[in-house]
Amino acid sequence: MKIILQQAQGEITEKKSRFIATLCPVQSQEEAEQFIAACKKKYWDARHNCSAYVIGENNEIMHSSDDGEPSGTAGRPMLSVLTGQDVHNVAAVVTRYFGGVLLGTGGLVRAYQGAVSEALLHAEIRxxxxxxxxxxxxxxxDVGKIQYLLSQAGFRTADTEYGAKVLFHVLVPAGEEDAAIKLLTEKTNGKVEITKGKLRNETCE
Incomplete structure (x- = not known):
């Protein structure tokens, strides 16, 4: 799944109204709500601080708020950009400073979507x-042979411990571990003892 590595911001202007979108990586609903509260405090003088967030690999938690804008013109459009870009574990707040000109329903939807899209352009996504x-x-x-096998198979070694024996901590995609164990066992003629460790979320370049 795609995530952002750190906070990012983007800004657009529509008919003199400023729309400032701020994105933040979050791991829980509590973190998302804390981020939203912090944005509202920072931009206390703005007309609206609309928000949306998606949490979980399968978007188990999704939430949006129009914060006083007409229903369905802000939070849900923001959410649709996040899900449409397949970004997870992220919260978005779009701060609006009213410019004196009404945008209408369609204009608001485009503005809030556009602000989030602009922020995503500035985000470091992995x-x-x-x-x-x-x-x-x-x-x-057997260390040299194992290192060669791991390299050839494309498995990543997260850590290596040297004691009475050598312990390799190897990472393989979840669901492929049984095939990896079979391959390594066969290639080493059963000389290597292999046990399963923890499941880990790893960020790739």
């Missing part, structure tokens, strides 16, 4: 994958 950790215990005499 792919986050669910990875299964495999722990490989091997003799020192």
């Amino acid at each position: 792919q986050q994958l669910l990875m299964q950790e495999l722990m490989l215990t091997a003799e020192y005499t």
Whole structure:
């Protein structure tokens, strides 16, 4: 799934009204609400601080608020941009400073969507994958072969511990761990002890 790495901001102007969109990575509904509250405090003098957030790999939590704008003209359009861009675990607040000219329903929808889209252009977006950790215990005499196998298979070594034996912490995509275990067991003639570790969310370039 796609996530943003840090806060990002974008701004557009429509008929003298300023629309300032601020995005923030969040892991829970509580974090999202805290971010929204902080934006409202920062932009206390604005006419509206509309918001939307999506949390979870399958958007288990979704919420939007029009904050006084006509129903359906702000929060939901903002939410549609986030889901349309397939960005997860993110909260968005669009702050509006009224310019004295009414935009109408269609104009508001376009403005709030446009502000969030502009902020996403400035956001650092990365792919986050669910990875299964495999722990490989091997003799020192087999280290070179294992390193070669891991490299050839495209598996990432997160850490290596050197003690009486060598312990590799290897990350493979969740769901592919059984195939990885079978491959490594066959290629090492069963010399490597392999156990499953934790599931981890890893951010990729």
